Amino acid sequence: MPLMVISLNRPKPSVRGWLKRYLVEIDEMVFSGHVTSGIVDLIERKLEQTETRATVVVSRQNEIGFDVRIMGQSDREVRDFDGLKLVARRRQKVGTLKRL
Incomplete structure (x- = not known):
C-alpha cells in the first residue's frame, strides 16, 4: 500500500472532513496515511473535482521512490x-511598457 501525504491550501471544510475518512491530519492542513491504489485515485x-489547491505526494516504485x-x-x-x-x-x- 502506498504512503500518501497531502498538503492543502485553503480547502473547503467539507474537503478537509472528507479526507479524514482515509488519512490522518498530522498537522493543520497536512494529511498522511497508507491507502490502497484505488483510494489514491479516489x-x-x-x-x-472540488478544485482544491493541494500538493500530493504518493510513494511509487520509480527512480526516486515517490510521485x-x-x-x-x-x-x-x-x-x-x-x-x-x-x-x-x-x-x-x-506586458509591454507604454511610452509617455
Missing part, C-alpha cells in the same frame, strides 16, 4: 528531469 479525483502532483490553481508546477522531479514557479507574463 482522493485525487475528489481534489480535482508529486500539484493540483488546483498554483504558480508552481512539477517538472521531470530524467526521473528527478523538481518544483518550478511559473513565469508571469509581463
Whole structure:
C-alpha cells in the first residue's frame, strides 16, 4: 500500500472532513496515511473535482521512490528531469511598457 501525504491550501471544510475518512491530519492542513491504489485515485479525483489547491505526494516504485502532483490553481508546477522531479514557479507574463 502506498504512503500518501497531502498538503492543502485553503480547502473547503467539507474537503478537509472528507479526507479524514482515509488519512490522518498530522498537522493543520497536512494529511498522511497508507491507502490502497484505488483510494489514491479516489482522493485525487475528489481534489480535482472540488478544485482544491493541494500538493500530493504518493510513494511509487520509480527512480526516486515517490510521485508529486500539484493540483488546483498554483504558480508552481512539477517538472521531470530524467526521473528527478523538481518544483518550478511559473513565469508571469509581463506586458509591454507604454511610452509617455
